[in-house]
Amino acid sequence: MKGSSMELVHEKLEQAKILMQKYGIDTWLILTRESSDPALPLLVGVRSVHQAAIFLRSSGEHTVLASQSDSGTYKATGLFSVVRTYETSIESLFKSTWSELQIQKVALNISEGDHLCDGLTLGQYMWLEKITGKENLQKVEISSEDILNELRSVKSSTEIETISEAIQLTTDIFESVHRTIKPYMTEKEIGSLFVYEMKSRGVTSGLGAAYDPPLVCAVRHGLAHRKPSSRQVEPGDIVIVDFSLKHNDYVSDIARTFYFLKENEKAAPVEIEKAFQTVHEAITTSIAELIIGKKGYEVDAAGRKVIEEAGYPTIRHSVGHQIGRATHDGGTILGPKRTPARVAVEGVLREGEVYAIEPTVIQDEGLPCMLVEENVVVTDAGPKILSKRQDELWLVKA
Structure with a gap:
């Protein structure tokens, strides 16, 4: 792994150790094959x-059981106190390790929601x-x-x-496209401008395949989660671009309206x-509410x-969601309160969470629609905006 990636994993494992101690869990078991988890x-x-x-382990003394061909990769990370290797079957090695560790409470990656x-x-x-x-497992x-x-x-x-770097790259690409975009281009042609800019910077899309274009929607042609069409953008059109970029495995999620x-x-x-x-x-009002301890629905x-x-x-969707390794990174969602309760919107905001904020105007029958999305981190000193805000409607000359 690259230096920054190794540093990041060490940070997250240390964080995991502290959380396991907080929740009284001595072991967190991850079973995986073909990187399934x-x-x-x-x-x-x-x-x-x-x-x-x-x-x-909550002690920080971590163990991995891996095949002969995979064990070298695990050893190279330097994360594990013990790396045990099996040849054809993991079963006997697993049984002996399970017994040796004397597990009192084991966390498994299982979730209904x-x-x-x-x-x-x-x-x-x-298995x-x-x-x-x-019965023993239960x-x-x-x-x-x-x-x-x-x-x-x-x-x-x-x-x-890393997220801040992804956001800066996204902002740079938006500004470059704003200088290049012209009337009578198709939605696909506008999307291709973003793909060109990603390739020139050595980054990829945060959603879908590596070089998928962002969402590009001329409002007149319908606003939805759809791929850019071959229809032209004409003078008088509102065009919304919702763009997620991936940089070193972390993403941005920013939208701009032209x-x-x-x-x-x-x-x-x-x-x-x-x-x-x-x-x-x-957006300004929502950002001001990003205070530690606030609930998502608030x-x-x-x-x-x-x-x-x-x-x-x-608004037809939530006002905001978390970003990180994924464009929708789980955890607390800034969405409306419902009955029965929706767990994700009942969650509280914590220091270090990064949110995409996107309250929108969405109307039908050709009426004006507007989508602007900013990225913000929650800090103990209040919200900090990571993206360069769109403070005015971006105009494209005829």
Whole structure:
């Protein structure tokens, strides 16, 4: 692994040790094959081809059981006190290690509500039951969801630095495209500008395949999570671009809105400018609510209120979500309160969480729509905006 990647994994494992002590868990077991568990890159940073058993310990003395071909990779990380190797079957080695460790409470990556915390496959869980005994396992097992949720959400200093770099690259690309974009280009052609800029900087898309274009939607052609179309953008169009970029395994998530001026226009029509200013105010209000201890639905309510009081339909999605290794990185969501309770929006904000803030104006029948998205980190001194804010509607001359 590269130096920065190694530093990051060491930070996260130290954080995991502290969390295990906090929750009274002596062992966190990750069973993986073909890198099946999404927690593996965060905690270990290497790809395991064959079946591996990773025993993370609250003492910091971690053990891994790996195949002969995989064991060298684990040793090279320097993360494990013990690396044990098997030739054809892991079973006997696993049984002896399980017995030796005298596990009192073991966390498993099982979750009903968060796919990022649900990395233990059914097949491997059934294998674990068979090896340890179903009743014995039930006495000691617990979901790792609380630990893994906090571990993913609360970013280390290296993670925040890497995310900030991704955000800066995203901002640079947006500004470059703004200088290049022209009327009568198709949505696909606009998307290709972003792909060119990613390749020239050695970065990739944060969503989908490596060089997928961002979401590019001329509002007149319909606003949805869709690929850019072959339809042209004309003067008088509002164009929304929602762009997630991946840099060193961490992502940004930023959206900008353009207005294509008609001939002889020097500014956008009043109703379009009003929609932009409403969204800008809603973002400012939402960011001000990003205080440690606030609940997700409280932040959502503040931003949502601005949109509704301006006379627009209520927001169709959440006001914000976390970013990190994924564009939607799990944990607390800044969404509306519901009955029955939605666990993710009941979560509280913690120092080190990074949020994408996106209260929107979305209307049908050709009425103005507006999407602007900013990235913000929660700190003990208050919210810190990581992205360069869009303070005015971006105009494209005829």
